[in-house]
Each structure stands twice: as structure tokens, then as C-alpha cells.
Amino acid sequence: MGKGKVFESETSVFYDSISGAKIIKLTSYYAHNFHLYFTNEGFYNDGNNLLIGSDRENKTNLFSVDLSTGQITQLTDFKVGEQVNIQNTFLNPLKNEAYFMHDRQLFSLNLDDLKEQSLFQLPEGYIFSGSSCTADGKSVLFGLREDLSSTIASDLTNGYLGFAELEAARPHSQICKLSLDTKEVTVIHEENRWIGHVNASPTKRSLLTFCHEGPWNKVDHRMWAMDMEKGEVWKLREGKSNQYAGHEYWHADGVTVGYHGFTEDVKNTEGKFLGSIKYDNTELEEYEFPYQNMHIFSNDAELIVGDGQQSSAYGNVDQDSLFLWKKKNNQLEGPRILCKHRGSFQSQKLHVHPRLTTDGTKVVFTSDMSGYGHVYIAEIPDFETLPKVNDKKF
Numbered sequence: 001m002g003k004g005k006v007f008e009s010e011t012s013v014f015y016d017s018i019s020g021a022k023i024i025k026l027t028s029y030y031a032h033n034f035h036l037y038f039t040n041e042g043f044y045n046d047g048n049n050l051l052i053g054s055d056r057e058n059k060t061n062l063f064s065v066d067l068s069t070g071q072i073t074q075l076t077d078f079k080v081g082e083q084v085n086i087q088n089t090f091l092n093p094l095k096n097e098a099y100f101m102h103d104r105q106l107f108s109l110n111l112d113d114l115k116e117q118s119l120f121q122l123p124e125g126y127i128f129s130g131s132s133c134t135a136d137g138k139s140v141l142f143g144l145r146e147d148l149s150s151t152i153a154s155d156l157t158n159g160y161l162g163f164a165e166l167e168a169a170r171p172h173s174q175i176c177k178l179s180l181d182t183k184e185v186t187v188i189h190e191e192n193r194w195i196g197h198v199n200a201s202p203t204k205r206s207l208l209t210f211c212h213e214g215p216w217n218k219v220d221h222r223m224w225a226m227d228m229e230k231g232e233v234w235k236l237r238e239g240k241s242n243q244y245a246g247h248e249y250w251h252a253d254g255v256t257v258g259y260h261g262f263t264e265d266v267k268n269t270e271g272k273f274l275g276s277i278k279y280d281n282t283e284l285e286e287y288e289f290p291y292q293n294m295h296i297f298s299n300d301a302e303l304i305v306g307d308g309q310q311s312s313a314y315g316n317v318d319q320d321s322l323f324l325w326k327k328k329n330n331q332l333e334g335p336r337i338l339c340k341h342r343g344s345f346q347s348q349k350l351h352v353h354p355r356l357t358t359d360g361t362k363v364v365f366t367s368d369m370s371g372y373g374h375v376y377i378a379e380i381p382d383f384e385t386l387p388k389v390n391d392k393k394f
Helices: 163-168
Strands: 012-015 022-025 033-035 049-054 061-066 072-074 084-091 097-102 105-110 116-121 126-133 139-146 173-179 185-191 195-200 207-212 223-227 232-235 243-250 256-264 270-278 285-289 292-298 303-310 321-328 331-340 362-367 374-379
Touching: 033 362, 049 084, 061 084, 084 126, 097 126, 116 173, 139 195, 173 195, 195 243, 207 243, 223 243, 223 256, 243 270, 243 292, 256 292, 270 292, 285 331, 303 331
Parallel strands: 033 374, 126 195
Antiparallel strands: 012 022, 022 374, 033 049, 049 061, 061 072, 084 097, 097 105, 105 116, 126 139, 139 173, 173 185, 195 207, 207 223, 223 232, 243 256, 256 270, 270 285, 292 303, 303 321, 321 331, 362 374
16 A cells, blocks of 8 residues: 555557547546646656556545556555645656645655655645746746635635636735755745746746736736746737637747637627747737637647637537647648547546647547546547548537
């Protein structure tokens, strides 16, 4: 029991009924299993292992899947009822070390010997709000938000209860930088706004993005960038007053940010768009679609995956599919159907959160299509062979 416990392979394979894409199901334990948040890399050891969370044995812990054997190794040993934020675990880009929040502390975990170390203790009256590791592997960035639970009822994990109320309360927030060598913590930015999604550039040690959290059409501006060395903070992609973009993530180049969004017109109808922009607000690319995603992800502007939620243009039957767009002749073609995900989005750990592998050949995602949440990897066939939405056959 506990750390180091190995579960024999639970891997199975099936082929999607619409596209024929090969789908590898990595987990089958009768509990919710999920991969990391879509902005967080989960593959390590040269892509041979994948970090996942699992509620097996009635407690949430961090596990590693050996993709060559399918074996699942338990990495942490939390007890029944303990509150731990496994989904937002993130990796050090230069060594086998992961970081997670538990018991009001930020911990490091050596992925080789499974030793844990407490790095930071939350101050009274605050909670964590997004974190990541800098490109040089030397610092952990994390957000702190004023804890308003005594005055605002909220459950952001299951249904966004209190989401709008928390944004309207303008909680005091900070972005902190922790040196992994000295454990010194520096506040690098603070304001009376709900700050979330603190994401370090994967290639530039001084760059990060963060967001003003809350309903996208209610916040002053969603996406922000910061240069830590210069101490400068600026709005990322200032658009029209009726355009709202978010779920920002870094491309692999570490200088370009991807996102999706919507436009509200005077008739209160919405148009959707996918886009990317460099951190300095140059090289904007956007493409309109009559289609909504809960999240999108890409390594660059050439191939994008989305976990469709609903579509006024194509009908609601498309809401539970993974879709791909591909750049061709400076136009974005798609969406093409990669597979049905049939995810419910009932809670954060059951969000589909698709993420392309580094080589762009596969997509890892979570789905509760079989009742419990499980982790899947879909192999991407030739794009031209994938069915178009209007050509689908259900």
C-alpha cells in the first residue's frame, strides 16, 4: 500500500466509431482517473511516463503510467478525506521533479525516489491560485488569492458555484516567485483582482501569463503578460469591447500564446474564434468559427485540438467530440472529427482537457464515457482522412 505501489496494466484499445482513430484507454479502476490540467505538461522521462491523478482506494493521489508496459505506480500517499490539488501538479522542465499543493502547503516530489519536501506554507487568509515552473527550472511561480469562503459560498471544482460573486468581490491577489535553491519567496505582482492561471513560458525564464479570473464578459480584461526581470505587466490581445478571449496557453516556442473566445453582437448572439498572439502583442492570428470549445490546445498555430461543448451551427450532437483544425495555405481548415469523447464536464477532474503530445501525433484526454473518469490517448490519423462535421455518420 502507499508510495511505490504498482497496479498492473489496465490498458485497452478500441477504435472510434466515426473516424476510426485508435484510442488507448490507460485506466480502468472503478474510480475517477484524470490527467493534469491542459496547460500542464504531464509526460516525462522522454515521453515514456505520464502523470495522472486517481481516486482509487477512496483517496486522491498522484500516479505515473509507464506507457511501454501500462503499469501504474502510486507516487504519493494521501489519506482518505485529505484535500489535495493533484490536477494542477506541474513538472520541472529540467529534472524529474513535480510540484503540487496539499494541506495549505506547496510541495516538491522527486519522481525517482518519491521524496517530498515542503517548499511554502500558505499565509492565513489566502489560498493557492495557479502555479508553474520557470523555463530554467530554478523557480516556482504561484498565485495567492484572498480566501473569501467565510462570506461567499463557492464550489469552483463542481459547477463554478460563486464564480461571478468571487470576481465581483475583487479579492486581493499576489503572484509569487519561489527560488528552488534558497526557498526565498518574492511577491512579483499584486492587485485587488482575482488572479489565476499563472503560467510560465516554457522557453523564456522571465516571461509569464496570468489571467483576471471570473466570467470572461465581466472581468476588466482576461489575459495578461508579465516580464519578471523588467517588472512590466500588460494586457495581452486587447480586443473590441464585445470580444472575450481566454483559456490562454503557451505554444512550444514560449513566445506565442494560444486562446479561444467569443464575440457578442447587439442581438446577443455569439460568434466563436480561435487565435494566437506573441507575448509582445505582435503576429496576431484569428479564425472565426460558428462553434464553441470548452478548451483548445496546440503546440503551434499549425494543428489545434478542441473539446467541443456545443454548436449552434451543427447541432448539439457534436458537443461530445474532439475536433482538429489544421493550417493549410494560411487558412485554418476544420473542424475535423478526431473521436467522440462523450465527456460530461460534471467537475474539474472530468473536464476533457485535451492536450497534444510534443510531436503532435496524439492527444491525451479525460472522459467519463464509461461512468468513471478515465485517461485516454487518441492517435491522430492523416488529417485529410478525418470526417468533416457535415459528413459525419452517427
